[in-house]
Amino acid sequence: MKFGVLASHQYLPSDDLAERLRDLWDLTGRAADLGYDSIFSINHFLGNLQTPQTISVLSRLVEVSDQMTVGTAVLILPLYHPVHIAEEFATLDQMSEGRLVLGVGAGYRRNEMSAFAIDKSARFRQMRESIAVIRKLWAGGPVHHQGEFYSIDGEEVCVKPRQLGGPPIWIGAGGDVAIKKAAELGDAWIVPGNAPSEGWYESRIAMHDAALEMVGKTKDAREYPILLNIHCADSTEKAQHAVRPHIEAEYFKYADYPQLRFQRDRFEFLWNSRFLIGDPDHVAKRIEWFRSLGVNHVVARPFWLGFPHEKTVASVELFAQEVMPRFR
Numbered sequence: 001m002k003f004g005v006l007a008s009h010q011y012l013p014s015d016d017l018a019e020r021l022r023d024l025w026d027l028t029g030r031a032a033d034l035g036y037d038s039i040f041s042i043n044h045f046l047g048n049l050q051t052p053q054t055i056s057v058l059s060r061l062v063e064v065s066d067q068m069t070v071g072t073a074v075l076i077l078p079l080y081h082p083v084h085i086a087e088e089f090a091t092l093d094q095m096s097e098g099r100l101v102l103g104v105g106a107g108y109r110r111n112e113m114s115a116f117a118i119d120k121s122a123r124f125r126q127m128r129e130s131i132a133v134i135r136k137l138w139a140g141g142p143v144h145h146q147g148e149f150y151s152i153d154g155e156e157v158c159v160k161p162r163q164l165g166g167p168p169i170w171i172g173a174g175g176d177v178a179i180k181k182a183a184e185l186g187d188a189w190i191v192p193g194n195a196p197s198e199g200w201y202e203s204r205i206a207m208h209d210a211a212l213e214m215v216g217k218t219k220d221a222r223e224y225p226i227l228l229n230i231h232c233a234d235s236t237e238k239a240q241h242a243v244r245p246h247i248e249a250e251y252f253k254y255a256d257y258p259q260l261r262f263q264r265d266r267f268e269f270l271w272n273s274r275f276l277i278g279d280p281d282h283v284a285k286r287i288e289w290f291r292s293l294g295v296n297h298v299v300a301r302p303f304w305l306g307f308p309h310e311k312t313v314a315s316v317e318l319f320a321q322e323v324m325p326r327f328r
Contacts (some may be wrong), residue, residue, distance in 0.1 A: 003037055004038030004299040005040070027316065029066075037297070038069035040072060045116075071167075077105065085102070102134075104172070105172040133150050171188070174195075192226075193301075201293055229277070246303075
């Protein structure tokens with residue numbers, strides 16, 4: 001089983017952004033030294049929190065992450081032109097010497113779609129076409145493409161990726177149709193950590209695997225990454241007391257977006273059933289359950305709004321020392 005860190009670089013408007021980013025670079029270096037396998041950045045525009053942009057953040061993460069996989073979880077693909085992403089991520093793949101993953105999603109925030117003049121109802125079609133164009137460009141040679149959204153007439157990228165055929169493309173999805181599309185279009189499905197109902201993981205992972213079979217793919221050797229809120233301390237009571245105000249503040253802030261109101265309305269369910277907050281035994285038991293469903297790459301979100309850096313570091317260290325070895 002692999003373990004990673006979600007660099008959820010969202011900060012309060014009052015935070016000193018340079019200081020918070022220094023904390024992030026420090027955390028990444030420590031995670032690399034502790035044996036974590038991956039580090040992933042996030043992507044939003046025009047948000048209600050300070051959110052530095054993902055390509056800029058990735059370029060720094062590549063430098064400080066040693067041999068960890070570096071990627072996005074996720075980049076909102078319809079907000080970018082595929083030529084831009086093909087060239088930027090080919091450059092990052094070269095900078096990282098082939099350690100890059102491009103994780104993408106269709107997006108959900110209306111204000112982002114409106115600002116970029118994206119038809120929200122067409123965003124999944126646009127994402128599908130964009131992935132196809134990126135793969136063609138990464139394959140090498142002139143690309144001829146006439147589609148609904150993009151037109152390329154015999155052009156080729158001037159920077160080719162380090163990895164043959166380009167970095168793996170992972171797709172974040174939570175809706176049933178999108179999960180099936182992730183199986184069809186992606187090299188992995190990024191499983192969401194905030195499933196809002198009992199039985200969701202069992203049924204959706206089975207749905208994804210059936211969709212893989214339908215398109216002639218196998219789940220053998222396939223990565224099943226999941227994004228989970230994780231904090232580890234020497235007692236479960238201590239861990240939950242330290243973390244709850246910060247997770248609650250961030251989730252309630254996110255619930256300002258209509259699609260995420262459930263994060264406020266169902267917070268107690270999420271707190272009791274979806275967050276891995278506790279001592280090493282408690283956290284390991286929850287990870288074992290996810291492993292039994294087929295998950296094999298846990299990406300831990302280790303900090304939230306206003307959470308002290310030293311507590312994040314302590315958790316990441318304890319998790320590496322007491323939990324990760326049980327799954328390797």
